[in-house]
Amino acid sequence: SAVISQKPSRDICQRGTSLTIQCQVDSQVTMMFWYRQQPGQSLTLIATANQGSEATYESGFVIDKFPISRPNLTFSTLTVSNMSPEDSSIYLCSVDTTNTGELFFGEGSRLTVL
């Protein structure tokens, strides 16, 4: 199992600003995953963050909009840049410590952009 701490848990931001979400895991993991869950929608993978290399982004997501850092094996950040109301969503980081498909999620960061 894994314990994942995310912050902020929620924030209200102005259009055009940027917000960085932090994710701390209580154990070393090779890959960390960033998901987005928009209201009434499924979880959508934004990118996979590997330590020591650039993140791998899914179709529809780009590094300029969602830059990711992965400075070590227990920590990652996701930045939502130049926010618009369409970015209002829950952002979740997750890890798979057993490589079995069981993802452990942080509690999520609920972002509202005005």
Added chain:
Amino acid sequence: RKEVEQDPGPFNVPEGATVAFNCTYSNSASQSFFWYRQDCRKEPKLLMSVYSSGNEDGRFTAQLNRASQYISLLIRDSKLSDSATYLCVVRPSYNTDKLIFGTGTRLQVFP
């Protein structure tokens, strides 16, 4: 066609009832299947993996039908605490860690 499709519900059932959810997936090469549970305003958590032979965990039974490309979740003797959204999750292939999530089926159990 969505990669993973679920009936969004809600399914409203009385305590003690048996309820079943289905989920279809589009990629016939998909390798691994899971049911996750998500409580309101909480993160998703693994409920159970779905094996080819089917598997049971207490009141919960999951089955896989590869020929028809669907998986199912059966909940017997529903409890109030079973009220949640149940997410169908598929791993498209062995050489990826990516998981595809369905939109979820909402279950509401009433007294």
